[in-house]
Amino acid sequence: MLLEFQRAFAAFLMHGAPPPAAIDRAPGNAVRYGVYQRNFAGNLAGALSGAHPALHRALGEAMFGELVIGFAATNPPEEADLHRYGGGFALHVSRVMPEPAWLPDLARVDWAASCALHAPDAPAVTADMLDAGLLANAGTLRVVLRPHPSLRLLALGHRVRALREALLAGDDAAALDASRKISTDGENLAVLRGTEGITVLDLPPAAFRLATRFAGDIPVTDAVAGEVDAEALGLFLHHGFFSEAEVT
Amino acid sequence: MTGQGPIPAAAGLGLRFAHLGEVIATEAAIPFVEVHGENHLSGPAGVALEVIRQDRAVSLHCVGLSPGSAQGIDVTHLERLAELARRVEPALVSEHLAWNAVDHAHLADLLPLPLNRESLDVVCRNVERMQEAFGRRVLIENPSTYVQLPQSDIPEGPFMAELCRRTGCGMLCDVANLVVSCHNHGWDPRAHLASFPAWAIGEYHLAGHERAEGLLIDTHDRDISAATWSLFDEALATIGPRPALAERDRAIPSLDEMLAEMALVQAHLDRAGQRHAA
Numbered sequence A: 001m002l003l004e005f006q007r008a009f010a011a012f013l014m015h016g017a018p019p020p021a022a023i024d025r026a027p028g029n030a031v032r033y034g035v036y037q038r039n040f041a042g043n044l045a046g047a048l049s050g051a052h053p054a055l056h057r058a059l060g061e062a063m064f065g066e067l068v069i070g071f072a073a074t075n076p077p078e079e080a081d082l083h084r085y086g087g088g089f090a091l092h093v094s095r096v097m098p099e100p101a102w103l104p105d106l107a108r109v110d111w112a113a114s115c116a117l118h119a120p121d122a123p124a125v126t127a128d129m130l131d132a133g134l135l136a137n138a139g140t141l142r143v144v145l146r147p148h149p150s151l152r153l154l155a156l157g158h159r160v161r162a163l164r165e166a167l168l169a170g171d172d173a174a175a176l177d178a179s180r181k182i183s184t185d186g187e188n189l190a191v192l193r194g195t196e197g198i199t200v201l202d203l204p205p206a207a208f209r210l211a212t213r214f215a216g217d218i219p220v221t222d223a224v225a226g227e228v229d230a231e232a233l234g235l236f237l238h239h240g241f242f243s244e245a246e247v248t
Numbered sequence B: 001m002t003g004q005g006p007i008p009a010a011a012g013l014g015l016r017f018a019h020l021g022e023v024i025a026t027e028a029a030i031p032f033v034e035v036h037g038e039n040h041l042s043g044p045a046g047v048a049l050e051v052i053r054q055d056r057a058v059s060l061h062c063v064g065l066s067p068g069s070a071q072g073i074d075v076t077h078l079e080r081l082a083e084l085a086r087r088v089e090p091a092l093v094s095e096h097l098a099w100n101a102v103d104h105a106h107l108a109d110l111l112p113l114p115l116n117r118e119s120l121d122v123v124c125r126n127v128e129r130m131q132e133a134f135g136r137r138v139l140i141e142n143p144s145t146y147v148q149l150p151q152s153d154i155p156e157g158p159f160m161a162e163l164c165r166r167t168g169c170g171m172l173c174d175v176a177n178l179v180v181s182c183h184n185h186g187w188d189p190r191a192h193l194a195s196f197p198a199w200a201i202g203e204y205h206l207a208g209h210e211r212a213e214g215l216l217i218d219t220h221d222r223d224i225s226a227a228t229w230s231l232f233d234e235a236l237a238t239i240g241p242r243p244a245l246a247e248r249d250r251a252i253p254s255l256d257e258m259l260a261e262m263a264l265v266q267a268h269l270d271r272a273g274q275r276h277a278a
Helices: A002-015 A030-051 A053-059 A061-074 A089-096 A103-118 A132-136 A161-169 A172-180 A205-214 A230-239 B017-025 B043-052 B075-088 B117-134 B156-167 B175-185 B189-195 B226-238 B255-277
Strands: A143-147 A152-156 A187-194 A197-202 A242-247 B011-014 B032-036 B057-061 B092-096 B099-102 B105-111 B139-141 B170-174 B201-206 B209-212 B215-218 B244-246
Touching: A002 A030, A002 A061, A002 B099, A002 B105, A002 B117, A030 A053, A030 A061, A030 A103, A030 B105, A030 B215, A053 A061, A053 A103, A053 A161, A053 A172, A061 A089, A089 A103, A103 A152, A103 A161, A103 A187, A103 A197, A103 B043, A152 A205, A161 A172, A161 A197, A187 A205, A187 A230, A197 A230, A205 A230, B011 B255, B017 B043, B017 B255, B043 B075, B057 B075, B075 B117, B092 B117, B092 B201, B117 B156, B139 B156, B139 B201, B156 B170, B156 B189, B170 B175, B175 B189, B175 B201, B175 B209, B175 B215, B175 B226, B189 B226, B201 B226, B226 B255, B244 B255
Parallel strands: B011 B032, B011 B244, B032 B057, B057 B092, B092 B139, B139 B170, B170 B201, B201 B244
Antiparallel strands: A143 A242, A152 A187, A187 A197, B099 B105, B209 B215
């Protein structure tokens, strides 16, 4: 009986139907049950807006709330840690809001930043920890650099980074200007958490390809295929792309 | 795991993400801090809590374990919280008499539980599972409710008492939830308070609520009401002082304002202590 009640209550919350008989159809109780529906929608909207602050700002409260209700009906959280809720939200946005076409990419950067913020903690390997000689000799030594748990690499179809920065700064005029200038020539971003908070880096294509290979947890020698891009490696180390190094 | 030593019957601080850095830096006297366990499972918030617990007692208040779930506790989530508890060694661990998960959907709220024999067995089984994982006694909080379910045939106080007796768990008496539920269901707050198992109560909560459409809504976003303060004084007089906390989860004020609210709670505790001494 309890399981039947809980399943009925879940369906009531997720689909917005009147309380089914398995719960309660007492007259006058709609207002009371409505409290739970508002809490459900409000708590999920809070979780998703926390994870997608720029998208929330771009769409506004009402439109964002509609997106949340549609998403939650088919994608309720699967666990109690709501910081991990929202992985499919960008895809949902792409399905229900085909225009503007850059919206899903904006959601992807938001989600990557949220994942980075809540990723496990790990000390970053710094340039001081790997001396220049070691990097210079990476072709002969076996050096494995593992990606920092917070690192996310995104190959996007639209250049949304400037727009996102303007939205997060609350600068609506700059955001409007940036939205008009969004190009479709793509953007390769690295998103990670450092000592100063979340960093979003726009990487040149070659550096992005190299970073992508490192993200596969492979030796430096294999990743660079014998050609050490010291400048890119220095950039990665400076920003804390790696959490541990193994040298043999 | 035994955790930190017992928290004194003093007012604590509901610690929220916005104040983590300030609390690490402040030298203000804070007898204990209480956090939502789900907010500190990873990332900087998890690290910050490990720093804070070096100087301050910690109470781990959980919101997502769903002790009322007919399908049992999510063991993965329980293990994540238990791992956090092993690192932080909290002085208190608590959850709610509610449910929020079914068929792998987590419904992000503290949902009403029919109170009857079947649900009592379910909650006892789940609380025992929690206590095994945490290696300690947990406190279960009375929730704020907006509906009286027709499937319920055990009043909340006797349900709590039987839960505590069968599992050895304690009770977190949320005075604000009591005020909210009593208003919404036409119950007598003093009689309802008296029905709680005083011997099992290990902590008090207080918070502000909103009035809407004839109901009181537990919002944690404003000052504590006069009715809640009054019932808190009644609880202190009849049950006795325990660790106590004012909760804020929305419209979170500055740390200074939070500390001022903590001092108000402490003043009520102090007055109750003086009356007991007299």
